[in-house]
Protein backbone atom coordinates (compact mmCIF):
# COMPACT_ATOMS: atom_id res chain seq x y z
CA UNK A 485 0.00 0.00 0.00
CA UNK A 486 3.01 2.34 0.44
CA UNK A 487 4.89 3.01 -2.80
CA UNK A 488 7.93 4.70 -1.22
CA UNK A 489 9.35 4.24 2.28
CA UNK A 490 8.90 7.41 4.33
CA UNK A 491 11.87 8.90 6.17
CA UNK A 492 11.56 8.78 9.95
CA UNK A 493 13.74 9.92 12.85
CA UNK A 494 14.32 8.55 16.35
CA UNK A 495 14.69 10.78 19.40
CA UNK A 496 16.48 9.01 22.25
CA UNK A 497 17.94 6.59 19.70
CA UNK A 498 20.62 5.33 22.11
CA UNK A 499 18.33 4.20 24.98
CA UNK A 500 16.63 0.86 25.65
CA UNK A 501 13.51 1.94 23.77
CA UNK A 502 15.56 3.78 21.11
CA UNK A 503 17.51 0.60 20.30
CA UNK A 504 14.27 -1.35 20.08
CA UNK A 505 13.01 1.36 17.65
CA UNK A 506 16.03 0.63 15.48
CA UNK A 507 15.17 -3.09 15.51
CA UNK A 508 11.51 -2.42 14.64
CA UNK A 509 12.28 0.11 11.88
CA UNK A 510 15.28 -1.52 10.17
CA UNK A 511 13.98 -2.97 6.88
CA UNK A 512 10.48 -1.73 7.67
CA UNK A 513 8.31 -1.84 4.50
CA UNK A 514 6.76 1.62 5.06
CA UNK A 515 9.46 3.56 6.97
CA UNK A 516 13.20 4.23 6.57
CA UNK A 517 15.46 5.37 9.42
CA UNK A 518 16.91 8.70 8.23
CA UNK A 519 17.85 10.52 11.42
CA UNK A 520 18.98 9.69 14.96
CA UNK A 521 19.02 12.08 17.94
CA UNK A 522 20.05 11.80 21.58
CA UNK A 523 21.78 13.86 24.30
CA UNK A 524 25.04 15.79 24.04
CA UNK A 525 26.73 12.65 25.49
CA UNK A 526 26.08 10.87 22.15
CA UNK A 527 25.88 13.83 19.75
CA UNK A 528 28.42 13.77 16.91
CA UNK A 529 29.29 10.08 17.40
CA UNK A 530 28.76 7.36 14.82
CA UNK A 531 26.07 4.95 15.99
CA UNK A 532 28.49 2.00 15.68
CA UNK A 533 30.71 3.61 18.34
CA UNK A 534 27.96 3.69 20.97
CA UNK A 535 27.03 0.79 23.28
CA UNK A 536 24.48 -1.64 21.78
CA UNK A 537 22.58 -3.46 24.52
CA UNK A 538 20.15 -5.80 22.75
CA UNK A 539 20.93 -9.48 22.21
CA UNK A 540 19.99 -9.26 18.50
CA UNK A 541 22.80 -7.78 16.36
CA UNK A 542 22.69 -4.06 15.56
CA UNK A 543 21.18 -3.49 12.08
CA UNK A 544 23.93 -2.43 9.66
CA UNK A 545 21.89 0.45 8.22
CA UNK A 546 22.54 2.60 11.34
CA UNK A 547 26.27 1.80 11.73
CA UNK A 548 27.55 4.92 9.99
CA UNK A 549 24.75 7.29 10.92
CA UNK A 550 25.90 10.17 13.13
CA UNK A 551 23.78 10.97 16.20
CA UNK A 552 22.50 14.54 16.15
CA UNK A 553 21.33 16.96 18.84
CA UNK A 554 17.68 16.41 19.75
CA UNK A 555 16.47 19.55 18.00
CA UNK A 556 14.25 20.07 14.96
CA UNK A 557 15.89 21.36 11.81
CA UNK A 558 17.12 18.59 9.54
CA UNK A 559 14.96 15.90 11.14
CA UNK A 560 12.20 14.21 9.09
CA UNK A 561 8.53 15.02 9.59
CA UNK A 562 7.71 11.71 11.30
CA UNK A 563 9.59 11.27 14.58
CA UNK A 564 9.57 8.46 17.09
CA UNK A 565 10.50 9.37 20.65
CA UNK A 566 12.17 7.18 23.26
CA UNK A 567 13.37 10.20 25.22
CA UNK A 568 13.88 10.20 28.95
CA UNK A 569 10.73 11.75 30.41
CA UNK A 570 12.85 14.37 32.22
CA UNK A 571 13.54 16.00 28.84
CA UNK A 572 10.73 14.65 26.61
CA UNK A 573 8.22 17.37 27.54
CA UNK A 574 10.22 20.27 26.17
CA UNK A 575 11.87 18.50 23.21
CA UNK A 576 8.68 16.84 21.92
CA UNK A 577 6.81 20.16 22.17
CA UNK A 578 9.55 21.88 20.14
CA UNK A 579 9.29 19.24 17.41
CA UNK A 580 5.46 19.33 17.27
CA UNK A 581 5.52 23.13 17.11
CA UNK A 582 8.02 22.92 14.23
CA UNK A 583 5.59 20.74 12.24
CA UNK A 584 6.74 17.21 13.15
CA UNK A 585 4.47 14.32 14.06
CA UNK A 586 5.97 12.92 17.29
CA UNK A 587 4.96 9.34 18.08
CA UNK A 588 6.08 9.13 21.68
CA UNK A 589 6.70 6.61 24.44
CA UNK A 590 7.23 9.17 27.14
CA UNK A 591 4.62 9.81 29.81
CA UNK A 592 4.64 13.62 29.60
CA UNK A 593 1.65 14.22 27.28
CA UNK A 594 -0.30 10.96 27.69
CA UNK A 595 -3.10 12.35 29.82
CA UNK A 596 -3.50 15.72 28.03
CA UNK A 597 -7.04 16.31 26.78
CA UNK A 598 -6.27 16.48 23.06
CA UNK A 599 -3.44 13.94 22.93
CA UNK A 600 -4.35 10.44 21.72
CA UNK A 601 -3.17 7.75 24.15
CA UNK A 602 -3.33 5.07 21.52
CA UNK A 603 -3.41 1.29 21.37
CA UNK A 604 -4.40 0.68 17.74
CA UNK A 605 -6.44 -2.45 18.50
CA UNK A 606 -8.33 -0.71 21.32
CA UNK A 607 -9.06 2.97 20.53
CA UNK A 608 -8.10 3.84 16.93
CA UNK A 609 -10.90 6.45 16.85
CA UNK A 610 -8.99 8.56 19.42
CA UNK A 611 -6.76 9.73 16.54
CA UNK A 612 -9.60 12.16 15.80
CA UNK A 613 -8.17 14.26 18.67
CA UNK A 614 -5.24 15.32 16.46
CA UNK A 615 -6.92 18.28 14.67
CA UNK A 616 -8.24 19.51 18.03
CA UNK A 617 -4.71 19.31 19.44
CA UNK A 618 -3.29 21.21 16.49
CA UNK A 619 -5.94 23.90 16.84
CA UNK A 620 -5.56 24.21 20.63
CA UNK A 621 -1.74 24.38 20.51
CA UNK A 622 -1.34 26.21 17.22
CA UNK A 623 0.89 23.36 15.95
CA UNK A 624 1.24 22.08 12.39
CA UNK A 625 2.63 18.86 13.86
CA UNK A 626 1.19 16.79 16.68
CA UNK A 627 2.02 14.41 19.53
CA UNK A 628 0.55 10.91 19.72
CA UNK A 629 1.48 8.69 22.66
CA UNK A 630 1.44 5.03 23.62
CA UNK A 631 0.76 3.93 27.18
CA UNK A 632 3.03 2.77 29.92
CA UNK A 633 4.40 -0.71 29.15
CA UNK A 634 2.43 -2.44 31.94
CA UNK A 635 -0.87 -0.92 30.78
CA UNK A 636 -0.76 -2.48 27.31
CA UNK A 637 -1.39 -6.18 28.20
CA UNK A 638 -4.17 -5.11 30.56
CA UNK A 639 -6.09 -2.98 28.05
CA UNK A 640 -5.64 -5.51 25.23
CA UNK A 641 -7.25 -8.18 27.45
CA UNK A 642 -10.01 -5.84 28.64
CA UNK A 643 -10.74 -4.59 25.12
CA UNK A 644 -11.12 -8.17 23.89
CA UNK A 645 -13.73 -8.66 26.63
CA UNK A 646 -15.20 -5.16 26.29
CA UNK A 647 -18.74 -6.28 25.43
CA UNK A 648 -18.99 -8.04 28.82
CA UNK A 649 -18.40 -4.61 30.41
CA UNK A 650 -15.45 -4.84 32.80
CA UNK A 651 -16.43 -3.06 36.03
CA UNK A 652 -13.76 -3.83 38.65
CA UNK A 653 -10.18 -4.87 37.98
CA UNK A 654 -7.33 -5.94 40.26
CA UNK A 655 -3.88 -6.24 38.69
CA UNK A 656 -0.48 -7.21 40.18
CA UNK A 657 2.58 -6.93 37.95
CA UNK A 658 5.99 -8.61 37.83
CA UNK A 659 7.93 -6.19 35.63
CA UNK A 660 11.21 -6.75 33.81
CA UNK A 661 14.32 -4.69 34.51
CA UNK A 662 14.55 -3.41 30.91
CA UNK A 663 11.41 -1.39 31.70
CA UNK A 664 13.54 0.91 33.86
CA UNK A 665 15.87 1.89 30.98
CA UNK A 666 19.68 1.71 31.17
CA UNK A 667 21.35 1.30 33.66
CA UNK A 668 18.02 0.99 35.49
CA UNK A 669 17.79 -0.87 38.79
CA UNK A 670 21.15 -1.61 40.47
CA UNK A 671 22.11 -5.31 40.20
CA UNK A 672 22.57 -5.54 43.99
CA UNK A 673 18.97 -4.40 44.45
CA UNK A 674 17.37 -6.87 42.03
CA UNK A 675 19.43 -10.12 41.83
CA UNK A 676 17.82 -12.89 43.97
CA UNK A 677 15.22 -10.34 44.94
CA UNK A 678 12.17 -8.36 43.91
CA UNK A 679 11.35 -4.73 44.59
CA UNK A 680 7.69 -4.12 45.51
CA UNK A 681 7.63 -0.51 44.32
CA UNK A 682 7.95 1.22 40.94
CA UNK A 683 7.61 4.95 41.30
CA UNK A 684 4.41 6.28 39.67
CA UNK A 685 3.62 2.99 37.91
CA UNK A 686 0.43 2.05 39.76
CA UNK A 687 -1.12 5.46 39.14
CA UNK A 688 -0.23 5.23 35.43
CA UNK A 689 -1.91 1.82 35.04
CA UNK A 690 -4.99 3.02 36.96
CA UNK A 691 -5.50 6.23 34.96
CA UNK A 692 -4.15 5.40 31.49
CA UNK A 693 -6.35 2.29 31.16
CA UNK A 694 -9.49 4.37 31.75
CA UNK A 695 -8.52 6.91 29.08
CA UNK A 696 -7.65 4.23 26.50
CA UNK A 697 -10.89 2.33 27.12
CA UNK A 698 -12.81 5.65 27.28
CA UNK A 699 -15.34 7.00 24.80
CA UNK A 700 -14.44 9.78 22.41
CA UNK A 701 -16.96 12.60 22.57
CA UNK A 702 -16.87 15.88 20.64
CA UNK A 703 -13.75 17.37 22.23
CA UNK A 704 -12.65 14.90 24.89
CA UNK A 705 -12.30 11.30 25.93
CA UNK A 706 -14.75 10.36 28.67
CA UNK A 707 -12.91 7.83 30.86
CA UNK A 708 -14.27 4.28 31.09
CA UNK A 709 -16.30 3.89 34.32
CA UNK A 710 -14.46 0.73 35.50
CA UNK A 711 -12.31 0.86 38.64
CA UNK A 712 -8.72 -0.44 38.40
CA UNK A 713 -6.49 -1.23 41.38
CA UNK A 714 -2.82 -1.93 40.56
CA UNK A 715 0.15 -3.22 42.54
CA UNK A 716 3.52 -3.26 40.78
CA UNK A 717 6.80 -5.07 41.43
CA UNK A 718 10.18 -5.16 39.67
CA UNK A 719 11.56 -8.69 39.24
CA UNK A 720 14.88 -10.11 37.95
CA UNK A 721 13.61 -10.77 34.41
CA UNK A 722 15.25 -9.03 31.43
CA UNK A 723 12.26 -8.61 29.09
CA UNK A 724 8.53 -9.15 29.59
CA UNK A 725 6.02 -7.88 32.09
CA UNK A 726 3.87 -10.63 33.62
CA UNK A 727 0.56 -9.59 35.18
CA UNK A 728 -2.03 -11.40 37.28
CA UNK A 729 -5.44 -9.87 36.64
CA UNK A 730 -8.88 -10.42 38.23
CA UNK A 731 -11.96 -8.90 36.60
CA UNK A 732 -15.59 -8.45 37.57
CA UNK A 733 -17.93 -7.84 34.64
CA UNK A 734 -21.32 -6.16 34.51
CA UNK A 735 -22.47 -8.87 32.07
CA UNK A 736 -20.63 -11.92 33.35
CA UNK A 737 -19.73 -14.27 30.49
CA UNK A 738 -19.22 -18.02 30.75
CA UNK A 739 -15.59 -19.11 31.03
CA UNK A 740 -15.73 -20.47 27.47
CA UNK A 741 -17.21 -17.22 26.12
CA UNK A 742 -14.45 -15.21 27.81
CA UNK A 743 -11.72 -17.40 26.30
CA UNK A 744 -13.45 -17.23 22.90
CA UNK A 745 -13.53 -13.41 23.15
CA UNK A 746 -9.78 -13.32 23.84
CA UNK A 747 -9.05 -15.72 21.00
CA UNK A 748 -11.35 -14.02 18.49
CA UNK A 749 -10.14 -10.47 19.16
CA UNK A 750 -9.15 -8.63 16.01
CA UNK A 751 -9.26 -4.96 15.16
CA UNK A 752 -8.38 -2.15 12.76
CA UNK A 753 -4.59 -2.72 12.44
CA UNK A 754 -5.25 -6.34 11.43
CA UNK A 755 -7.95 -5.26 8.93
CA UNK A 756 -5.72 -2.54 7.44
CA UNK A 757 -2.75 -4.88 7.10
CA UNK A 758 -0.38 -2.83 9.28
CA UNK A 759 2.99 -4.62 9.01
CA UNK A 760 3.64 -4.75 12.77
CA UNK A 761 0.14 -5.91 13.70
CA UNK A 762 0.11 -9.43 15.16
CA UNK A 763 -2.35 -11.67 13.31
CA UNK A 764 -3.92 -12.68 16.61
CA UNK A 765 -3.29 -9.84 19.10
CA UNK A 766 -4.42 -11.78 22.19
CA UNK A 767 -3.33 -15.40 22.35
CA UNK A 768 -4.64 -17.86 24.94
CA UNK A 769 -2.27 -20.57 26.14
CA UNK A 770 -3.83 -23.74 27.54
CA UNK A 771 -0.75 -25.17 29.29
CA UNK A 772 -1.18 -24.72 33.07
CA UNK A 773 2.24 -23.08 33.58
CA UNK A 774 2.27 -20.52 30.73
CA UNK A 775 2.87 -17.79 29.69
CA UNK A 776 6.43 -17.40 30.97
CA UNK A 777 8.63 -14.45 30.00
CA UNK A 778 11.72 -16.45 29.01
CA UNK A 779 9.75 -18.93 26.89
CA UNK A 780 7.05 -16.74 25.39
CA UNK A 781 7.96 -13.08 25.28
CA UNK A 782 9.66 -13.12 21.85
CA UNK A 783 6.84 -15.02 20.10
CA UNK A 784 4.98 -13.07 17.38
CA UNK A 785 7.89 -10.63 17.29
CA UNK A 786 6.96 -9.48 20.80
CA UNK A 787 3.77 -7.81 19.50
CA UNK A 788 1.06 -10.15 20.85
CA UNK A 789 -0.23 -10.40 24.40
CA UNK A 790 -0.20 -13.93 25.85
CA UNK A 791 -2.89 -14.99 28.29
CA UNK A 792 -2.99 -18.14 30.39
CA UNK A 793 -4.66 -19.72 33.40
CA UNK A 794 -8.08 -18.23 32.63
CA UNK A 795 -10.23 -19.48 35.50
CA UNK A 796 -12.98 -18.46 37.93
CA UNK A 797 -12.10 -16.04 40.71
CA UNK A 798 -13.76 -16.45 44.12
CA UNK A 799 -13.68 -12.67 44.71
CA UNK A 800 -14.35 -11.24 41.23
CA UNK A 801 -15.63 -13.23 38.20
CA UNK A 802 -12.45 -14.46 36.46
CA UNK A 803 -8.70 -14.27 36.88
CA UNK A 804 -5.86 -14.88 34.45
CA UNK A 805 -2.17 -14.23 33.74
CA UNK A 806 -1.07 -11.88 30.93
CA UNK A 807 2.39 -11.34 29.44
CA UNK A 808 3.60 -8.56 27.14
CA UNK A 809 7.04 -7.56 25.81
CA UNK A 810 7.67 -4.25 27.55
CA UNK A 811 10.12 -2.65 25.13
CA UNK A 812 8.31 -4.00 22.02
CA UNK A 813 4.53 -4.17 22.53
CA UNK A 814 4.84 -1.83 25.52
CA UNK A 815 7.09 0.75 23.86
CA UNK A 816 8.86 0.84 20.46
CA UNK A 817 6.65 -1.73 18.68
CA UNK A 818 3.58 0.03 20.06
CA UNK A 819 4.73 3.39 18.69
CA UNK A 820 5.62 1.90 15.29
CA UNK A 821 2.16 0.33 15.09
CA UNK A 822 0.66 3.71 16.04
CA UNK A 823 2.52 5.33 13.14
CA UNK A 824 1.48 2.54 10.75
CA UNK A 825 -2.15 3.14 11.68
CA UNK A 826 -1.69 6.91 11.20
CA UNK A 827 -0.16 6.32 7.77
CA UNK A 828 -2.89 3.83 6.76
CA UNK A 829 -5.46 6.42 7.88
CA UNK A 830 -3.66 9.05 5.72
CA UNK A 831 -2.96 11.32 8.70
CA UNK A 832 0.53 12.23 7.46
CA UNK A 833 -0.76 13.60 4.13
Ligand code: NAP
Pocket residue numbers: 495496497498499500501502521522523524525526527554565566567568569571572589590591631632633662663664665666667810811814815
Ligand atom coordinates in the same frame (compact mmCIF):
# COMPACT_ATOMS: atom_id res chain seq x y z
P1 NAP B 1 16.91 5.11 28.60
O1 NAP B 1 17.48 3.78 28.26
O2 NAP B 1 17.38 5.79 29.83
O3 NAP B 1 17.14 6.10 27.33
C1 NAP B 1 16.89 7.48 27.40
C2 NAP B 1 17.21 8.18 26.09
O4 NAP B 1 16.98 9.59 26.26
C3 NAP B 1 18.66 8.03 25.63
O5 NAP B 1 18.70 7.92 24.21
C4 NAP B 1 19.31 9.34 26.05
O6 NAP B 1 20.42 9.73 25.25
C5 NAP B 1 18.15 10.30 25.81
N1 NAP B 1 18.33 11.54 26.58
C6 NAP B 1 18.54 11.67 27.92
N2 NAP B 1 18.71 12.97 28.24
C7 NAP B 1 18.63 13.67 27.07
C8 NAP B 1 18.74 15.06 26.74
N3 NAP B 1 18.98 15.99 27.68
N4 NAP B 1 18.59 15.42 25.45
C9 NAP B 1 18.34 14.49 24.49
N5 NAP B 1 18.25 13.17 24.74
C10 NAP B 1 18.38 12.76 26.02
O7 NAP B 1 15.32 5.03 28.76
P2 NAP B 1 14.27 4.00 28.04
O8 NAP B 1 13.98 2.85 28.92
O9 NAP B 1 14.72 3.79 26.64
O10 NAP B 1 12.94 4.88 28.07
C11 NAP B 1 12.74 5.97 27.17
C12 NAP B 1 11.34 6.54 27.37
O11 NAP B 1 10.36 5.54 27.07
C13 NAP B 1 11.08 6.99 28.80
O12 NAP B 1 10.28 8.15 28.76
C14 NAP B 1 10.35 5.81 29.40
O13 NAP B 1 9.52 6.17 30.49
C15 NAP B 1 9.51 5.32 28.21
N6 NAP B 1 9.13 3.91 28.22
C16 NAP B 1 10.05 2.93 28.46
C17 NAP B 1 9.66 1.58 28.42
C18 NAP B 1 10.62 0.44 28.66
O14 NAP B 1 10.16 -0.73 28.68
N7 NAP B 1 11.93 0.68 28.81
C19 NAP B 1 8.34 1.28 28.13
C20 NAP B 1 7.42 2.29 27.87
C21 NAP B 1 7.84 3.60 27.92
P3 NAP B 1 21.94 9.45 25.71
O15 NAP B 1 22.22 7.98 25.50
O16 NAP B 1 22.73 10.31 24.77
O17 NAP B 1 22.05 9.84 27.14
